[in-house]
Amino acid sequence: MKRLMLGNEAIARGAYEAGATVAAAYPGTPSSEILSSFAKYEGVYAEWSPNEKVALEVGAGASVGGARTLVAMKHVGVNVAADPLYTLSYIGVNGGLVLVSADDPGMYSSQNEQDNRGYGRFAKIPVLEPSDSQEARDFTKFAFFLSEEFDTPVILRTTTRLSHSQTLVEEGEREEIALKEYKKDAAKYVMLPGYARLRHVEVEKRMARLKEYVETTPLNRIEWGDKSLGIITSGIPYQYVKEVLPTASVLKLGITNPLPEKLIREFAEKVERLIVVEELEPVIEEQVKALGIKVEGKNLFSVIGEYSPELIEEKIKGTEIRNAGDLSSAVPARPPLMCPGCPHRGVFYTLRKKKLVVTGDIGCYTLGALSPLDAMDTCLCMGASIGMALGMEKARGREFAQKTVAVIGDSTFVHSGITALIDVVYNKGISTVLILDNDTTAMTGHQEHPATGFTIKNEPTYKLDLPTLVKAVGVEHIRIVDPLNLAQLEQVLDEELSRKAPSVIITKRPCVLLKKYQQDTATRYFVDDEACTGCKQCIRVGCTGVYFDDDAKKARINLKTCVACGLCPQVCKFDAIKVMEG
Amino acid sequence: MSKEVKNILIVGVGGQGTLLTSRIIAQVAVQMGYDVKISEVHGMAQRGGSVVSQVRYGEKVYSPIIKKGDADVILGFEKIEAARWLSYLKPEGILIVNDERIDPLPVMSGKARYPDDIIDKMKGLVPSTLVVNASDIALKCGDIKVANVVLVGVLSKVMELPIEEVEKAIIAIVPPKYVDLNIKAFHEGLKLV
Numbered sequence: 201m202k203r204l205m206l207g208n209e210a211i212a213r214g215a216y217e218a219g220a221t222v223a224a225a226y227p228g229t230p231s232s233e234i235l236s237s238f239a240k241y242e243g244v245y246a247e248w249s250p251n252e253k254v255a256l257e258v259g260a261g262a263s264v265g266g267a268r269t270l271v272a273m274k275h276v277g278v279n280v281a282a283d284p285l286y287t288l289s290y291i292g293v294n295g296g297l298v299l300v301s302a303d304d305p306g307m308y309s310s311q312n313e314q315d316n317r318g319y320g321r322f323a324k325i326p327v328l329e330p331s332d333s334q335e336a337r338d339f340t341k342f343a344f345f346l347s348e349e350f351d352t353p354v355i356l357r358t359t360t361r362l363s364h365s366q367t368l369v370e371e372g373e374r375e376e377i378a379l380k381e382y383k384k385d386a387a388k389y390v391m392l393p394g395y396a397r398l399r400h401v402e403v404e405k406r407m408a409r410l411k412e413y414v415e416t417t418p419l420n421r422i423e424w425g426d427k428s429l430g431i432i433t434s435g436i437p438y439q440y441v442k443e444v445l446p447t448a449s450v451l452k453l454g455i456t457n458p459l460p461e462k463l464i465r466e467f468a469e470k471v472e473r474l475i476v477v478e479e480l481e482p483v484i485e486e487q488v489k490a491l492g493i494k495v496e497g498k499n500l501f502s503v504i505g506e507y508s509p510e511l512i513e514e515k516i517k518g519t520e521i522r523n524a525g526d527l528s529s530a531v532p533a534r535p536p537l538m539c540p541g542c543p544h545r546g547v548f549y550t551l552r553k554k555k556l557v558v559t560g561d562i563g564c565y566t567l568g569a570l571s572p573l574d575a576m577d578t579c580l581c582m583g584a585s586i587g588m589a590l591g592m593e594k595a596r597g598r599e600f601a602q603k604t605v606a607v608i609g610d611s612t613f614v615h616s617g618i619t620a621l622i623d624v625v626y627n628k629g630i631s632t633v634l635i636l637d638n639d640t641t642a643m644t645g646h647q648e649h650p651a652t653g654f655t656i657k658n659e660p661t662y663k664l665d666l667p668t669l670v671k672a673v674g675v676e677h678i679r680i681v682d683p684l685n686l687a688q689l690e691q692v693l694d695e696e697l698s699r700k701a702p703s704v705i706i707t708k709r710p711c712v713l714l715k716k717y718q719q720d721t722a723t724r725y726f727v728d729d730e731a732c733t734g735c736k737q738c739i740r741v742g743c744t745g746v747y748f749d750d751d752a753k754k755a756r757i758n759l760k761t762c763v764a765c766g767l768c769p770q771v772c773k774f775d776a777i778k779v780m781e782g
Numbered sequence: 783m784s785k786e787v788k789n790i791l792i793v794g795v796g797g798q799g800t801l802l803t804s805r806i807i808a809q810v811a812v813q814m815g816y817d818v819k820i821s822e823v824h825g826m827a828q829r830g831g832s833v834v835s836q837v838r839y840g841e842k843v844y845s846p847i848i849k850k851g852d853a854d855v856i857l858g859f860e861k862i863e864a865a866r867w868l869s870y871l872k873p874e875g876i877l878i879v880n881d882e883r884i885d886p887l888p889v890m891s892g893k894a895r896y897p898d899d900i901i902d903k904m905k906g907l908v909p910s911t912l913v914v915n916a917s918d919i920a921l922k923c924g925d926i927k928v929a930n931v932v933l934v935g936v937l938s939k940v941m942e943l944p945i946e947e948v949e950k951a952i953i954a955i956v957p958p959k960y961v962d963l964n965i966k967a968f969h970e971g972l973k974l975v
Binding site: 204230232309332361364365367442443508509510522526528533535564570571645743744747750 | 795796797805808809812817818819820821822823824828829830831832843844845846847848849850851852862863865866867868869870871872873874875877884885886887888889890891892893894895896897900903904907908926
């Protein structure tokens, strides 16, 4: 029987059925469920790597070692892995290697919306784009064949909508693929200039062979309909096109790098109006134009944001939407916010109170940038907080550095913060770095990492000791504090900021959503109306557990959401937030 | 089997359990032999943001997301979330609103007011709007967390889904030790329509 599966689960299924035995990833929305699903299969090795570069290098090693290998990451993760990726294109594979790039049009959970099909073109790697979970499973299996047949890594490109939609999948049996023989072959695997020059020739030959191959692959197909309108599309937009333009002729591309020139010409010649429907960059459109074919695309559609069925209907058919009404402008926005009891809240409340410049990083704690905490000045990419704090110090001097902190999560620090901390010490910076250690990779769904002491399969392993690591790079001043003990946190911050030397403050408390977090279920707080002056200081912690009653002009505790973390009683100057007796 | 595709939009606040509701409804449709697609929100919005999950079933489903103005039913787990997504409802569609107020950050911090008349506004546009109190029913069942399954009951009645198929789906999806509680919540939900 067919089963509903997330696009991400289907990719894992496809890799499993294709006989993959090794998989590596660093978590990142919308890619995270790929590895967590794959890790559940028997007889496979899976790992959370410290970052995407390492994941791809582990993948490269496994492939050279003869195993079919899956590597997965979000779109910006591929930037981290770009160095090995470009040269892996030259090396090729031994066992098939499939790299999943999960792009995020609309930036549901990302800092940019780059289109990673560009990597395929630049690195000269074939790109596959499934359009539902069945294709995610089928294309993944096929990608391993393609990888080995053409001696190339293959990019399977998904988007949030594909990764996080569930559609029906017909599963198959796993093929047991024997490990390929490993033979030392320096001319293929050692990219010295002399060897690399020869490999580049092979890469170009491979792309030429692939260009022929994609003309006839069943992954690219024409669905003839009314020839007055022809649509070229791929991935999720294919589904939207079929939904709102059921009679149009469609050229559905399953492989978007390289493109099938002859097939495109054949299609273009037979339709009256030709439109490319692709989210983000005009990757297909520009290449079609380069063939001298008259085509529409980004003249109708934006390069910004995620598409939708109604958008395609509106831009192509010009239909107006009929609906029951629209109240979207009558309701206040609901931005995401830190959970009640979140240990990060104490940190950002304190940083805001002290009016510090905060170079931030990627994780749940990036929410510290939002009102009412408003306690972040920059957030660029994974690991950037520490380097940016040092850069600010070098630009503006030590006095400025004594009012600046870098804030980075435990998983992000291991991912790519450590090298910047080495820089701080090496180049005589005095940065104060806060490592917010909540013992997990929270934002992406609580994945383990090297400093949690558990593997992806939940097996105990060596627990990277952050204080020891930090000490080893040369930081002499290391403090460990509870982020929900505001007085202690503030005192330690004062001491470390005034120091003319680098220091690291580790704020240690597990994520409130973790099972290992010992929730205090006995304590209940209430607001004493006699004592409450309505000053709203407690509201500035930005927690759903405490709100302001406009009619009574008093603060109130929301007992449905409050987890009694004890933060708001600490900020109240009038001791109005009290523990309920009995 | 109905050939026409049915579109259900389930909206709420990250953490309210909209995913479980959409997965149960989708599982029922799978059991009944329909083509089914669900679209979900993971990641940052799950941290207390506005979340939406979409269920579509019928003989053949293409898009995993519902076209604006095409939802047969909107099930709002929270009042202003129901209003936020109203533009997705068909002119003759059904609106179900859980009588739950969760203040978003701008309201908590006093920068915006929670629109107290939002139910009236919705009823003004959709006179048949059905308002239920799933949290109270869930508490009576023994655990506020099953409010989402109370709403499965409401939705099942509205969509005329067979009771035994929904029970089968609940058993398939919910951890064994919570099955009884969830079945009870489901039946309480059925009574609300």
